[in-house]
Amino acid sequence: MRVLILGGDGYLGWPTAMHLASAGHEVMVVDNYLRRRVMVEEDVEPLYPVPNLVERARKWQQITGREIVVQIGDLSRWEFVERVFKSFMPEAIVHYAEQPSAPYSMIRREAAALTINNNLGATANVIFAVKEHCPDAHIVKLGTMGEYGTPNIDIEEGWIDIEHNGRTEKFLYPRQAGSLYHTTKIMDTDLLWYYVRIWDLRVTDLMQGPVYGIFTDESECDESLLTIFSYDELFGTVLNRFIAQAVVGYPLTVYGKGGQTRGYLNIKDTLNCVRLAMENPANRGELRIFNQFTETFSVNELADKVREAGRRFGLDVRIKSMENPRKEKEEHYYNPKHTGLLDLGLVPNKLTCEELVRMMEYVSIHRDNIAHHKIFRGTKWA
Amino acid sequence: MRVLILGGDGYLGWPTAMHLASAGHEVMVVDNYLRRRVMVEEDVEPLYPVPNLVERARKWQQITGREIVVQIGDLSRWEFVERVFKSFMPEAIVHYAEQPSAPYSMIRREAAALTINNNLGATANVIFAVKEHCPDAHIVKLGTMGEYGTPNIDIEEGWIDIEHNGRTEKFLYPRQAGSLYHTTKIMDTDLLWYYVRIWDLRVTDLMQGPVYGIFTDESECDESLLTIFSYDELFGTVLNRFIAQAVVGYPLTVYGKGGQTRGYLNIKDTLNCVRLAMENPANRGELRIFNQFTETFSVNELADKVREAGRRFGLDVRIKSMENPRKEKEEHYYNPKHTGLLDLGLVPNKLTCEELVRMMEYVSIHRDNIAHHKIFRGTKWA
Numbered sequence: 001m002r003v004l005i006l007g008g009d010g011y012l013g014w015p016t017a018m019h020l021a022s023a024g025h026e027v028m029v030v031d032n033y034l035r036r037r038v039m040v041e042e043d044v045e046p047l048y049p050v051p052n053l054v055e056r057a058r059k060w061q062q063i064t065g066r067e068i069v070v071q072i073g074d075l076s077r078w079e080f081v082e083r084v085f086k087s088f089m090p091e092a093i094v095h096y097a098e099q100p101s102a103p104y105s106m107i108r109r110e111a112a113a114l115t116i117n118n119n120l121g122a123t124a125n126v127i128f129a130v131k132e133h134c135p136d137a138h139i140v141k142l143g144t145m146g147e148y149g150t151p152n153i154d155i156e157e158g159w160i161d162i163e164h165n166g167r168t169e170k171f172l173y174p175r176q177a178g179s180l181y182h183t184t185k186i187m188d189t190d191l192l193w194y195y196v197r198i199w200d201l202r203v204t205d206l207m208q209g210p211v212y213g214i215f216t217d218e219s220e221c222d223e224s225l226l227t228i229f230s231y232d233e234l235f236g237t238v239l240n241r242f243i244a245q246a247v248v249g250y251p252l253t254v255y256g257k258g259g260q261t262r263g264y265l266n267i268k269d270t271l272n273c274v275r276l277a278m279e280n281p282a283n284r285g286e287l288r289i290f291n292q293f294t295e296t297f298s299v300n301e302l303a304d305k306v307r308e309a310g311r312r313f314g315l316d317v318r319i320k321s322m323e324n325p326r327k328e329k330e331e332h333y334y335n336p337k338h339t340g341l342l343d344l345g346l347v348p349n350k351l352t353c354e355e356l357v358r359m360m361e362y363v364s365i366h367r368d369n370i371a372h373h374k375i376f377r378g379t380k381w382a
Numbered sequence: 383m384r385v386l387i388l389g390g391d392g393y394l395g396w397p398t399a400m401h402l403a404s405a406g407h408e409v410m411v412v413d414n415y416l417r418r419r420v421m422v423e424e425d426v427e428p429l430y431p432v433p434n435l436v437e438r439a440r441k442w443q444q445i446t447g448r449e450i451v452v453q454i455g456d457l458s459r460w461e462f463v464e465r466v467f468k469s470f471m472p473e474a475i476v477h478y479a480e481q482p483s484a485p486y487s488m489i490r491r492e493a494a495a496l497t498i499n500n501n502l503g504a505t506a507n508v509i510f511a512v513k514e515h516c517p518d519a520h521i522v523k524l525g526t527m528g529e530y531g532t533p534n535i536d537i538e539e540g541w542i543d544i545e546h547n548g549r550t551e552k553f554l555y556p557r558q559a560g561s562l563y564h565t566t567k568i569m570d571t572d573l574l575w576y577y578v579r580i581w582d583l584r585v586t587d588l589m590q591g592p593v594y595g596i597f598t599d600e601s602e603c604d605e606s607l608l609t610i611f612s613y614d615e616l617f618g619t620v621l622n623r624f625i626a627q628a629v630v631g632y633p634l635t636v637y638g639k640g641g642q643t644r645g646y647l648n649i650k651d652t653l654n655c656v657r658l659a660m661e662n663p664a665n666r667g668e669l670r671i672f673n674q675f676t677e678t679f680s681v682n683e684l685a686d687k688v689r690e691a692g693r694r695f696g697l698d699v700r701i702k703s704m705e706n707p708r709k710e711k712e713e714h715y716y717n718p719k720h721t722g723l724l725d726l727g728l729v730p731n732k733l734t735c736e737e738l739v740r741m742m743e744y745v746s747i748h749r750d751n752i753a754h755h756k757i758f759r760g761t762k763w764a
Contacts, residue, residue, distance in 0.1 A: 078491070078495070109460070109514075112506065112510070113460070113503075116502060116503075117499070120502065121498075124494065128491045132491075151553070152550065153544060153545075153547065153550065153551045154546060154547050160544070162535060162542070162544055163535075164535040164536060164542065167534055167535045167536070168534065168535065171556035171558065172556060174544070174553035174554060175572075176553065176554065176575070177576065180576060183572055183573060183576045186572050187502075187569040187572060187573075190565055190569060191565060194559065198709050198763055198764050200764075333549070381580055382582075
């Protein structure tokens with residue numbers, strides 16, 4: 001399948017590109033290096049340097065003989081989007097091309113504006129490009145479990161039947177997110193759903209939980225193919241951060257009571273989920289929604305698992321509860337459904353002590369690159 | 383109260399400015415003439431010329447002795463927004479500053495992008511300006527009944543309690559709009575609701591139905607104070623269009639079966655609703671939602687009323703059913719609640735034959751300005 005990966009330089013974009021190329025798909029990746037630029041501006045560079053996207057694609061081809069075509073440009077600029085779509089005529093689009101950090105979206109007005117403009121602008125342009133140039137193509141959009149927030153009722157897989165005063169209707173499950181970034185993902189869903197109804201697009205919206213991990217099958221052959229790894233408050237997802245903190249003896253930063261529960265998944269499972277969704281496309285006129293995670297954990301449970309893995313690895317991991325800089329429920333009901341991707345054939349890589357130890361081993365190699373002051377700086381939500 | 387009216391040049395903005403100034407409030411209006419520019423570009427000028435905003439404010443002051451301060455500028459530019467807020471320090475903000483045409487938002491990609499960027503950009507800047515400069519100010523935001531769409535269950539006033547698998551939660555009423563324009567209003571609501579939760583803003587979101595009418599109490603004293611009146615497919619609301627069509631003998635354009643039902647209100651009631659909401663502000667941390675309309679009618683019912691009024695006025699009004707250029711339900715359940723504004727004291731101006739005849743009389747004076755080819759041009763939704 002000809003697949004266009006938008007945001008192909010990111011934590012998930014690049015491993016997805018390699019994974020889909022390995023599976024025999026024809027892959028083009030697009031990125032404008034927005035995340036790299038923001039990381040430099042905010043003084044939160046990753047654990048180890050990562051070659052640019054052209055360099056990575058070159059290395060990949062040398063090693064595997066498979067091509068990944070690279071286009072560098074800004075998807076919020078229509079002229080660029082149109083050129084990419086016309087030249088490649090994708091059959092599937094994997095859309096990761098968004099400012100992905102919740103804390104960054106809360107840091108100041110300019111960052112919030114960038115998040116709104118970039119995320120909505122790219123999504124709108126993708127929709128219009130598909131309509132004009134490849135209306136039968138399948139858009140696989142990365143949403144987030146954070147769109148649902150933490151409601152007091154079971155979280156269904158995208159849709160809910162509501163009975164009210166003796167009548168019933170099926171609705172998008174009501175959404176109420178915990179950051180501006182997550183709110184832009186709600187807007188994306190609204191936008192996609194509108195144009196699915198009006199133009200009969202095919203869309204899969206993947207409500208993904210926080211991802212952890214470094215290694216994927218395709219990166220095993222050469223270290224230079226490893227994805228970007230962030231351990232800082234802005235771009236590091238919680239489990240990745242905890243691993244880095246454990247390695248340098250920085251107490252694990254548990255915000256408030258630590259009962260915040262989310263659905264997590266291994267980066268390998270992200271790749272499998274995206275591939276399964278892509279290889280089994282939504283129908284024309286369908287907005288198909290999957291909740292993309294494999295296990296739920298509270299922050300306290302994650303911290304305990306990291307401490308346990310640390311013990312195995314020979315680290316004395318401390319846990320420090322601190323005042324919560326975010327505005328969120330610290331204890332709550334959480335019961336999200338997630339059967340859709342399992343039904344498509346997903347075989348989860350569950351979180352094991354071995355996986356955590358392997359991450360600790362690799363992060364330890366680069367421990368001298370970890371700057372303590374980048375781990376936590378207390379970006380306040382309110 | 384110091385009230386800042388954003389979009390003060392529009393169909394509702396200018397009459398609101400006069401109404402609130404008459405009621406003794408200190409009024410500043412802001413506009414960038416976006417609607418005027420689009421109307422020229424799209425070749426859909428209004429029924430009669432309307433003086434620019436500075437000229438109208440000057441005339442208003444000559445007649446009433448009351449000042450309305452005018453600022454011309456673009457609210458999607460932060461520097462301008464900040465200057466306005468710092469200089470005026472509003473206690474209330476009435477936010478109409480959005481591209482208001484559903485058909486325009488569907489006409490082509492550029493118009494859709496303009497609608498998204500302008501509407502979201504202005505709303506985000508208003509939120510940030512309130513947070514930074516006047517966190518206690520009350521934002522009165524014009525939403526639309528169109529956010530709800532036409533669900534098969536009763537439409538509540540903004541919120542709904544959902545019972546699911548034995549547990550309950552209160553949610554924003556699920557929204558599913560009928561145009562891109564209406565979808566941007568859903569996004570506005572999401573954005574406002576997020577920052578209400580995080581920053582304890584005070585917000586009233588007015589879910590308004592289609593407005594009709596020309597005259598308000600304050601425009602009676604001088605014709606040059608009359609609001610802009612559109613009879614074209616892009617900017618004319620349905621009843622106003624039908625009046626113009628009746629006057630020039632253009633058959634009333636009923637799309638499809640004509641069973642499309644909406645909640646309507648007289649422009650005088652818009653002003654009263656906005657004033658009542660403003661004078662009775664929402665609490666800090668509250669997103670208060672009112673459904674702003676006074677009566678529901680199907681398109682067929684409206685057409686019949688216009689035909690009846692035409693008979694009284696001496697016109698032979700024809701009705702022509704035509705293929706629906708929009709994608710919408712032509713027959714549907716519709717039962718929206720609307721008690722909040724009545725509880726605040728709203729006394730509705732119901733739709734009467736006399737009101738329609740008076741509109742016909744006035745439109746007749748300008749009948750030579752009506753260009754038949756501007757009435758309907760068949761902008762297709764899909």
